[in-house]
Amino acid sequence: MLSPEEHEIYSRHLILEKIGLSGQLKLKNSSVLVIGAGGLGCPVLQYLAAAGVGTIGIADHDTVEKSNLQRQVLFGHSSLGRLKVDEAKKRLEDLNPFVNFKLFADGITIENATDLVSAFDIIVDCTDNFETRYLINDSCFIQNKPLVYGAIHKFEGQVSVFNLNNGPTYRCLYPDLPDPKSVSNCADAGVIGVLPGVIGTFQANEVIKIITEIGESLNGKILVFNALNNQSTSYNISKSEHEIYNRIKTNGFDQNDYQFQCDTASEIIIEAFLESKSSFEQIIDVREYNEYPIIAGLASNVIPMGELHVRFGEIDPDKKTLVFCKRGIRSQMAIDFLKEQYNYKNLTNLKGGITFYPFEQEK
Amino acid sequence: MKVETHYYGMISDRLERSSELHTFETKDVVNLRDYFENRYPELKEINYKIAVNQEITDTLPANTEINEIALLPPFAGG
Numbered sequence: 001m002l003s004p005e006e007h008e009i010y011s012r013h014l015i016l017e018k019i020g021l022s023g024q025l026k027l028k029n030s031s032v033l034v035i036g037a038g039g040l041g042c043p044v045l046q047y048l049a050a051a052g053v054g055t056i057g058i059a060d061h062d063t064v065e066k067s068n069l070q071r072q073v074l075f076g077h078s079s080l081g082r083l084k085v086d087e088a089k090k091r092l093e094d095l096n097p098f099v100n101f102k103l104f105a106d107g108i109t110i111e112n113a114t115d116l117v118s119a120f121d122i123i124v125d126c127t128d129n130f131e132t133r134y135l136i137n138d139s140c141f142i143q144n145k146p147l148v149y150g151a152i153h154k155f156e157g158q159v160s161v162f163n164l165n166n167g168p169t170y171r172c173l174y175p176d177l178p179d180p181k182s183v184s185n186c187a188d189a190g191v192i193g194v195l196p197g198v199i200g201t202f203q204a205n206e207v208i209k210i211i212t213e214i215g216e217s218l219n220g221k222i223l224v225f226n227a228l229n230n231q232s233t234s235y236n237i238s239k240s241e242h243e244i245y246n247r248i249k250t251n252g253f254d255q256n257d258y259q260f261q262c263d264t265a266s267e268i269i270i271e272a273f274l275e276s277k278s279s280f281e282q283i284i285d286v287r288e289y290n291e292y293p294i295i296a297g298l299a300s301n302v303i304p305m306g307e308l309h310v311r312f313g314e315i316d317p318d319k320k321t322l323v324f325c326k327r328g329i330r331s332q333m334a335i336d337f338l339k340e341q342y343n344y345k346n347l348t349n350l351k352g353g354i355t356f357y358p359f360e361q362e363k
Numbered sequence: 364m365k366v367e368t369h370y371y372g373m374i375s376d377r378l379e380r381s382s383e384l385h386t387f388e389t390k391d392v393v394n395l396r397d398y399f400e401n402r403y404p405e406l407k408e409i410n411y412k413i414a415v416n417q418e419i420t421d422t423l424p425a426n427t428e429i430n431e432i433a434l435l436p437p438f439a440g441g
Contacts, residue, residue, distance in 0.1 A: 036441050038441055126441050127441050128439060129439055133439070150441065152441060154376075156438065178410040178437060224433075224435065226371075226381070233417065233431075233433070234417065235435065236418050236419065
């Protein structure tokens with residue numbers, strides 16, 4: 001049953017022959033878990049709440065940062081520093097008070113994945129890293145839940161529906177987590193702000209079609225959209241078997257399957273570094289001796305790239321270390337070298353290099 | 364036959380182009396992964412799928428009209 005007020009809110013759905021009262025009741029009786037309340041999550045949450053999905057779960061462990069506002073349209077300046085799940089709920093409750101929101105401020109982890117996924121009818125992947133995407137995919141397969149997937153890169157986006165009516169899963173397309181080397185730009189490649197809006201809206205549309213059982217979903221297909229030339233193409237995916245599913249069914253999740261594929265903590269931009277400077281125990285400058293600027297405020301050991309193979313011993317492997325150069329490229333090479341040759345683990349690259357050091361603020 | 368080939372995501376970043384034409388002999392079956400990785404060795408480091416006429420496959424069939432090839436890496440961002 002819908003109340004008179006709900007009739008008014010959903011009137012544009014109710015007059016659609018393909019949705020009508022029965023479709024609207026299906027939406028009201030459904031539950032959808034949106035994992036990630038970022039660029040993709042914001043439009044997904046807005047449209048699902050507006051459409052009257054009865055129960056919406058929001059899983060995200062992050063707080064709102066200024067750099068989110070360019071594309072995460074649920075948040076404003078008053079949200080900065082606050083939990084995304086709380087800020088999203090505040091806005092969405094105002095949008096539709098008839099939705100029941102469930103918040104998961106820990107995000108999804110191998111510990112809570114099973115409980116989280118089992119509590120909802122449809123899962124929407126709006127995350128920003130491969131580890132979580134594989135964890136979500138595997139949880140959905142094990143519990144036989146449809147998964148609406150979206151992902152973006154710069155000006156391009158992918159959308160698909162996995163595991164619906166025994167259809168293919170994400171592993172049928174990409175069987176294994178990528179090699180860390182092949183996703184070196186996964187920390188933050190940059191993205192045009194409207195792109196997650198487009199792709200997230202596609203995802204919300206897939207969710208609504210699945211719930212109301214109308215149209216054709218992207219089950220068995222992946223749609224790729226390019227915002228620069230407006231091309232969108234669907235590619236067919238066929239189903240294949242994956243040994244890992246049997247292993248998870250028998251032994252549960254193994255942390256090793258979802259780790260260190262995209263080492264997002266291994267680089268930092270200058271602003272973030274200056275805020276967390278005291279947490280670094282040593283700072284290594286891999287520029288040549290005659291390179292400027294000299295940074296008086298940074299107590300750093302100068303080990304030019306050419307000397308690294310003989311002087312690496314000066315770098316304590318147990319200390320949390322920042323490595324920098326002028327633009328962040330040599331320092332990344334130094335980190336790759338130290339990791340591969342000498343198994344260093346605590347190294348963070350200064351992304352963009354020291355060029356952007358704010359000298360005028362230096363005291 | 365000349366076939367329009369689309370590069371997506373980090374493949375297009377690495378190769379610094381989003382599409383180009385490749386010429387194949389219509390009568391030959393071609394292993395496309397070998398073909399592209401010989402031409403662009405940097406692809407060996409990248410995880411990707413190949414689609415021919417919108418179907419995922421590594422093989423270019425012989426004597427078939429091919430409209431499009433695409434190299435599809437996974438995207439992480441959200």
